Amino acid sequence: MAKYKRILITGAAGRLGSRLRGGLAHLADTIRLTDVNPIADLGPNEEFVQADLDDLDAVVAACEGCDAIVHFGARADEDKWQVILHSNIIGGYNVYEGARRGGAKRVVYASSVHAIGFHKIVDQIDAHAPHRPDSLYGVAKCFMEDLSRMYFDKFGLESVCCRIFSSFPEPADRRHLWSYLSFDDCVRMVEASLRAPVVEHTILFATSDNREKGFDNRLAGHIGFHPQDNTEPFRAAMEAATPEIDPKLPRFRFLGGYMTELPHPDDAKA
Amino acid sequence: MAKYKRILITGAAGRLGSRLRGGLAHLADTIRLTDVNPIADLGPNEEFVQADLDDLDAVVAACEGCDAIVHFGARADEDKWQVILHSNIIGGYNVYEGARRGGAKRVVYASSVHAIGFHKIVDQIDAHAPHRPDSLYGVAKCFMEDLSRMYFDKFGLESVCCRIFSSFPEPADRRHLWSYLSFDDCVRMVEASLRAPVVEHTILFATSDNREKGFDNRLAGHIGFHPQDNTEPFRAAMEAATPEIDPKLPRFRFLGGYMTELPHPDDAKA
Amino acid sequence: MAKYKRILITGAAGRLGSRLRGGLAHLADTIRLTDVNPIADLGPNEEFVQADLDDLDAVVAACEGCDAIVHFGARADEDKWQVILHSNIIGGYNVYEGARRGGAKRVVYASSVHAIGFHKIVDQIDAHAPHRPDSLYGVAKCFMEDLSRMYFDKFGLESVCCRIFSSFPEPADRRHLWSYLSFDDCVRMVEASLRAPVVEHTILFATSDNREKGFDNRLAGHIGFHPQDNTEPFRAAMEAATPEIDPKLPRFRFLGGYMTELPHPDDAKA
Amino acid sequence: MAKYKRILITGAAGRLGSRLRGGLAHLADTIRLTDVNPIADLGPNEEFVQADLDDLDAVVAACEGCDAIVHFGARADEDKWQVILHSNIIGGYNVYEGARRGGAKRVVYASSVHAIGFHKIVDQIDAHAPHRPDSLYGVAKCFMEDLSRMYFDKFGLESVCCRIFSSFPEPADRRHLWSYLSFDDCVRMVEASLRAPVVEHTILFATSDNREKGFDNRLAGHIGFHPQDNTEPFRAAMEAATPEIDPKLPRFRFLGGYMTELPHPDDAKA
Amino acid sequence: MAKYKRILITGAAGRLGSRLRGGLAHLADTIRLTDVNPIADLGPNEEFVQADLDDLDAVVAACEGCDAIVHFGARADEDKWQVILHSNIIGGYNVYEGARRGGAKRVVYASSVHAIGFHKIVDQIDAHAPHRPDSLYGVAKCFMEDLSRMYFDKFGLESVCCRIFSSFPEPADRRHLWSYLSFDDCVRMVEASLRAPVVEHTILFATSDNREKGFDNRLAGHIGFHPQDNTEPFRAAMEAATPEIDPKLPRFRFLGGYMTELPHPDDAKA
């Protein structure tokens, strides 16, 4: 197979990043890892560059010589504005600048359902639906999708923005029965995003092949992402654990789940 | 699994209703049956309440204490206006009033292809297509879909309107090769409609997984209905029995089949 | 101009019906009026047939010999189910049966914004939007739109369903600034609907040419309805009379206005 | 099964035509073959009529007595205007005139991706997308799709226009990984197009069931075409053979591939 | 104003072509006229080149040195295949080749409603609607729209395809009340098409500003065509002359009018 020379994984010490290391190893001569935290157990074709995403120079240096970037770093939940601003917005911008200056061809970006969290599950939206973020976190995801759109239109840098719904070791609540993305399917998604011959700027909805679906992924057919897992093994236990669903509550009606009900993060007591 | 306390099945002595009794038994502590005709062979978790759908008080009483209603009662074919008016329109209204007054959370309603029967099969409509009923029967189905839409928007009562195409013991004519819904798939459809966590007001097209398809069901992905049967076992015999298809005839072109060619039912001789 | 032989106006003694008598006089040799109440002051080309819409035989007799029907009769507000059922549903059915049996070519029907009252003004819907009635009254309007669709598809009887928003002597509240239809524009609308060469089954949104608009009427371009009035003369007084708008209230957000907030009419105390 | 009496295959000596002979044999009492070149090895239910598509009288004669026509003849690549004009445009017109005059009920036409070759793969178009031909060859395919649309609307002659992407013995370049249609799937496609009960005028996108997809075929669900092959067995070799993809090049971005980059065929040196 | 150096008008001796001569004179230093018939009365900035559109060399010569081409030549009604083929298809191809080889920047092409004549007036189509030609003449118009699309996508030659509905000295039948394009509005349309800064490949629907409209022209807003005439002065006489409209007849229902009812032109007796 045609390999990349060097793939950079940001957030490589994180929950998903650490799973991607092994899964993507066969796609490149070298996998470069970066994280704000050190990574000790490097594999044979792995290398590590420590960097805070907030530091443009460090990020540019980490991107140097990488023809593909898998950007899974940054804060992965709602947080105060200063955290989101520095980790997700400034950090995200820095990664795209690193990609552009370093001559990368493609970025696979861990976007999120929270970019469109205020759409209803019954509306079965597709990738043409306008942004409706449900949180500051979601607004930052929108920012990254828009930024990457401009980096493709203007600079020719391709991106796949994978709107991950719920990626955890296993489903943790009732909503996850339809929103869950298994770690293995997450790796399949990134691999497909890296191997597809042309992606330009693609929005991909990302769950496993669960029985109930909350979106229409037909506009990403050229990625060739075919999830293999589903949540049926967890169904009985999950349904039993959530005997009462109130369909009027935002957490059930909207794609974004509980995040649609969170208050402004800067209102919370420290 | 999270069970309903009591599911009411209307038309429980009918062709489809009688199949639903067994199929839904595991979903509730009690299955209450209602029909204008008596039902003798009650199972261990079944109870029976006799009621004419046309009688509001009787229907309200039947709905009392039911948290879900599977409304499969009423006249199941084109008929004179007075029959459709009383059985399908007034009877249907009574069921929704029963549901609302009794505090039910969800109704699964046996709507029909005849609500959109004058759309063409080649147009591959989805649930956003406007109503185009093909008969008084179809107009009554539209009435019920619109009524249930209002009961959700105003009163929060959820509904799944299942547009059943052709549900019989087995395919009976050439059109059924694509329009057939097996009884087992019909049960799967109702079960999925009852188990889906949020349905708000959903329109579901309902056939088995036949080779040829006449609609686009993507807007009901959150129901998780996956038919398991298909009509291939019947194909050779059916095709042989219908050597000549005239694609200009409404019965072949339109989703509603023969019903699009029926005269006004009140013009027929008594 | 090509005249109709005889136009029937139902509800001819009502608020709008009485305005239509003069406005349509030049379009037919004879204007036949019908109402449950008597009309005394008949003009030279007018004739009167008393009929309760609920009475099929009487309605059929009234329609006899009419090549066009302007159906503005029936209850014009939310009401108890039995009223809506008899006046709007059964009465409306009777008018279409009268039209069909009497050989009329076209019906102009006073439908209503309340057939789509739960759509939001900011969504700027067009005639392809699904029904979202806001009341029993609205459900009956949906019923009539669906019934007339079938009468065209099956029997070739043309209809223009005019979704009247707010037609009163003058604007009466803040919402009317965008929803108002003057009586003169209402007459223009019916005249255009009668004169357009082909209408098949057309949905027309009907307000005056007000500064703010709540819908997209482009799908009715073949009707040639061009309202001439607007609410600017009433603006200053109306805005002063409604100093506080709460955009979260259904009465302001949704097309249907206050009717979206009404309780079920049968819950009200007698 | 209900058989056709006589199916005519044009271009029966060609790459795809010769594969169709065996595949369609069971669908008709007689398979009539036509080609500008002679065919010697006729099977038991085969007959041969030699004809140049450019010759109206010969084509009309070949169509005589055929109730279905599988039109796979004509130039199968970009070529000079005079070749395209005579083989594809005039020849194609002659086949439709032959079908009409001979009373055929249905034509299955080998249209091509090149009718919409200037749409981008990432746009995932469906059959409603406007024509965007990429070559004179593609313009001729558009002509045939439009001509056949008129022959249905006016004369009731049904057509399935199969937009074949890349049908070869096996995938020959990187783009074929998503665009390839195996010969066996091609036969399945024609069989489904002949057997579907009603097709009116249908546009069908035609590739095998490859991992990556470049279009949305939902509008052809009534054809019942389910490809069984895919290109995974060829993937490793193909990816290795195309190490560098430049997503800015038309040959990769657009559905039509290399044909979007060809100069005008009449500019080429003889 | 920025002038063109030389505008070529084809069909300059024809009904519309002769009106364009004066109307476009101020837009170019030189107006070159071409027609198969001689033109004697040349104005001061006019020049004439006689050419049969069917003759590629002659057409190429006529196009030489022209930076814009207004292609209004060719047969302007339904006709036998050989006429349409030579005058409209081959002739039209020759004009685009002339434009391409001569380095023209823009073509304004007299397309026709007959390219979409089998769409219904009540469907209010826009420029995204697929072709539905109503005649061989209409198929040739589709061919030209598709050819010009390719000449823009591949060679950068801009086109405005003006779908002229009914352009005559004055309205001649009832349908013209909505379909009429006055000669003055026709000139305005061509002028706007020539002056708009960017047109790429634009489809423009072309009638005067008549009271009833049969299409949605919003996708051509960048052309800036604002018709100034309408058919109201002709209405009374026209309506009187067409007392009976049968909305079931194709000539009234479909955009293409009478042409939808014509038989195949080669079936007609000589």
Added chain:
Amino acid sequence: MAKYKRILITGAAGRLGSRLRGGLAHLADTIRLTDVNPIADLGPNEEFVQADLDDLDAVVAACEGCDAIVHFGARADEDKWQVILHSNIIGGYNVYEGARRGGAKRVVYASSVHAIGFHKIVDQIDAHAPHRPDSLYGVAKCFMEDLSRMYFDKFGLESVCCRIFSSFPEPADRRHLWSYLSFDDCVRMVEASLRAPVVEHTILFATSDNREKGFDNRLAGHIGFHPQDNTEPFRAAMEAATPEIDPKLPRFRFLGGYMTELPHPDDAKA
């Protein structure tokens, strides 16, 4: 008329802000102005609060007691990332936080064509089209549109995002003939945005009523913005000044004009 108590204008010393002061005076008891630069000439119902948008506390203080905010402050052209980040992104966030904390009901925000600058003029997009920013400046506008969407969905704060195309004293180049928004129309736009009874979250395209249009504004009909000016008085001079348009250049094809061709602002030499 119903007045606001206090409207805050940000950027009140700027090009557009200074024009808004007078134009909005009649809409509120008090107009509060804010800018990083001092404003000396306060009118009778004006008050001034100096604030740098980058300073959250200062902005929150400025918003205190204002029931509407007209946010026209921040950098108004492409600039280096640090400028855009602080002035447009952080500054914009601060204004929305100020609005939320201060209890404002509505924000009118000066968004920009550059949020969708990479859409083509010939595509005639509407407000449902996805973001396609053409610059860092455009990305910041997208950020603000997304942020304000969330502030409405979650906190109920209404916004009108006015995508201003080109607002200058008069048209300055050829593109402005269609993209120009006069200062008077800009004031009309803000006034309409403040007076419309319900806006939820509205996207409004903003030019004067120019002959050529580059977008479809029908989704903002409820705002009631009717521009009164146009660029015809400037046309002759502008067309003469731009004799050559190359329709292949991004600056002419795309809505965003010259900004689509700018390099990354951080690549420019200081």
